[in-house]
Amino acid sequence: MTLLAAVDAVAPAVLAWTPFLQPAPHVDKWWWALIVPTAVGIALAYKATRTRELVLLPREALRMSVQIVAAVAGIALGLYLLVIVLLPLLPVE
Amino acid sequence: MAGNVRRGLYAMAGVLLLFVTGVAVGGIDCVDRTEDRLWFIGQAGSGPIAFGVSYANDALLKSGSAAPMIEMPPSRPDGPKVTVSAFKGIAHANDFGTLLVFLAGLLNVCVMLDAAVREPSSDEPVSGRRAGERKAGAA
Numbered sequence: 277m278t279l280l281a282a283v284d285a286v287a288p289a290v291l292a293w294t295p296f297l298q299p300a301p302h303v304d305k306w307w308w309a310l311i312v313p314t315a316v317g318i319a320l321a322y323k324a325t326r327t328r329e330l331v332l333l334p335r336e337a338l339r340m341s342v343q344i345v346a347a348v349a350g351i352a353l354g355l356y357l358l359v360i361v362l363l364p365l366l367p368v369e
Numbered sequence: 370m371a372g373n374v375r376r377g378l379y380a381m382a383g384v385l386l387l388f389v390t391g392v393a394v395g396g397i398d399c400v401d402r403t404e405d406r407l408w409f410i411g412q413a414g415s416g417p418i419a420f421g422v423s424y425a426n427d428a429l430l431k432s433g434s435a436a437p438m439i440e441m442p443p444s445r446p447d448g449p450k451v452t453v454s455a456f457k458g459i460a461h462a463n464d465f466g467t468l469l470v471f472l473a474g475l476l477n478v479c480v481m482l483d484a485a486v487r488e489p490s491s492d493e494p495v496s497g498r499r500a501g502e503r504k505a506g507a508a
Binding site: 294295296297298299300303304307310313314316317318319320321322323324325330333337 | 375382429430460473476
């Protein structure tokens with residue numbers, strides 16, 4: 277039911293979207309997911325210049341993509357703990 | 370394949386993934402050589418496609434041919450009247466679209482610098498069974 281409600285809320289904007297001419301709809305809700313194509317694109321282009329054996333390039337690019345996503349997720353978790361958990365524990369003057 | 374063709378295809382796939390994702394997320398408004406000149410300097414590293422998207426932005430959005438123009442509230446009470454396209458990207462969509470196309474441009478510059486100094490036949494394996502076959506064939 278919740279999923280159907282979410283689809284109902286998003287469907288009109290998606291169906292009315294003209295790709296490339298208009299900005300993608302509801303980016304403010306899923307902007308964080310853009311780290312995946314960003315990491316894959318950076319890893320593919322970077323590894324294409326750095327890998328000696330092209331046979332290994334897809335595997336190395338995949339590994340670098342996972343490393344980038346994991347590092348960003350780790351930073352996000354660390355900042356969450358700092359700002360939401362630790363800072364409120366500090367004594368107030 | 371001869372030369373560095375396969376290597377170049379992989380690099381192109383990475384750069385184009387960033388560029389196309391950026392334009393899909395932010396719309397063609399995220400490449401703008403007049404309003405976002407500093408960003409465009411980096412985006413221009415992608416090559417002619419960046420100039421093409423900027424031209425499409427001028428021809429389709431800023432001219433008002435793709436969507437109606439909307440009057441914006443003036444920044445000052447006596448400021449000039451400003452109108453923008455109804456398809457203009459704002460907030461997260463514009464931010465991430467601009468950033469992704471910018472990254473594509475920077476990486477393409479890195480790829481061009483690498484191509485300028487790379488040996489012509491570096492697609493060939495440098496070690497392992499296939500390298501041995503190549504050496505035997507050459508001898």
